[in-house]
Amino acid sequence: MLIQDVRNSVINIADFNQFKLNQLKLDLSHELPVDVSEFIEDLPQQQRAIVFRLLNKSQAIEVFEYLPPEVQEELINSLHDVQIAQIVEAMSPDDRAELFDELPPKVVKRLLQELSPEQRQATSTILGYPEGTAGRVMTTEYVRLQQGLTVEQALDKIRRQDKDKETIYYAYITDDNRKLLRVVSLRQLICSLPDVLVRDIASEVVIKVNTETPQESVAQAMKRYDLIAIPVVDREDRLVGIVTIDDVVDILEEEATEEIQKLAGVSGDEEALSPPMVTLRKRLPWLLAIMGLYIGASSSIAPFQSVISQVPVLAVIMPLFSNTGGTVGVQALTVTIRGLGVGEVTPKDTLKILRKELTAGAGTATALCIAMICLSMIWAAPQERWVAFVAGAVMAINTIVAVTLGTFLPMVLKRLRLDPALVCGPLVTTTLDAVGFVIFLTMVSTALNVFHLPH
Secondary structure (H helix, E strand, O other), X not given: OOHHHHHHHOOOHHHOOHHHHHHHHHHHHOOOHHXXXXXXXXXXXXXXXXXXXXXXXXXXXXXXXXXXXXXXXXXXXXXXXXXXXXXXXXXXXXXXXXXXXXXXXXXXXHHHHXXXXXXXXXXXXXXXXXXXXXXXXXXXXXXXXXXXXXXXXXXXXXXXXXXXXXXXXXXEEXXXXXXXEEEEEHHHHHOOOOOOEHHHHOEOOOOOEEOOOEHHHHHHHHHHHOOOEEEEEOOOOXXXXXXXXXXXXXXXXXXHHHHHHHHHOOOOOOOOOXXXXXXXXXXXXHHHXXXXXXXXXXXXXXXXXXXXXXXXXXXXXXXXXXXXXXXXXXXXXXXXXXXXXXXOOOHHHHHHHHHXXXXXXXXXXXXXXXXXXXXXXXXXXXXXXXXXXXXXXXXXXXXXXXXXXXXXXXXXXXXXXXXXXXXXXXXXXHHHXXXXXXXXXXXXXXXXXXXXOOO
């Protein structure tokens, strides 16, 4: 049965008899864990624990890891301690650490006490590293081999001891002090003769990261070298864990979400279906801050009120500076931040990118200048049409300023080791508004007072 059919069959679990619950249990047992987790998440809060209890132990463990943190916490508070202890014990150390990050300290302390000494140590090790680093997203479950093993012995060890590890596609060869020496793939082991020594087929070139390496750099390294797992070593080059491809997908999604939200002036990790109060709490501080920025932009117009009253068409023309210049700036800003985020460019490429943006910006400025002149000619009275040429010139200037700011500011922040996405879209647009308004109104004022052009 498709998960949609299962979802349609659950109208009100409170009205279900034992037969219907058994049927639902059977239907869910044939579904993939990720689909079951989505099904449970979509249920009303009072029904989630009921459905979760229908799952067998192994399925419950897999489903639990796919559930969002708020639903996991809800189930922890609803289910029996013994069942929760079994689920948390069976989770991979990195997923368990991620769960503990979201739970209240008292709940984390209680769950840690329920873990076996081995799993408690693994989880505590991960939680001991700073957030956003390789150490915090790694798992301590990996395949480790001694370099004196033959291929046959290595495969036998993997079958007996490592079949439940998070990934077995790479095996890491260490010495007795766990110092990382080589790496061998499962393909190499399977395709080699049984009596060949593992160290003779393993690669001495090992792509690795440190426990303190930023998670974004981990993702970039795995992307660059097409890896499905990357080893993590400590300061003494001892192997302490690995970061797997599923974690990297989560990292990339998280980073992309953060950058998009920052560019739009949204704080935190707001989701599309977040409660209204969460949306209000995430957005309102930014909106108030942006209002403060626009007060600055509006204040730049205040000294020119008499000029606007003399040439009313300015009130029609000025919004074009605001919308067009801001859009040009955000376009350059988005492309630059994206390039920095995926590792395509570095601050060393600032001049190269700026040269490209200015070349393209010159063409853009010319086109926008002509468009601005034509529109202003239509709107302006015959005696005010000289304003159109001033507007066109300012539009061209504002366009060049926009691409310069959109390119230069993220690079400066990156060089200062700050997040380039801190240069949010509203900051760039309000800056361009102020620059464009001041230049435009100053030139018009000069034309009126110095050259005595008609109005």
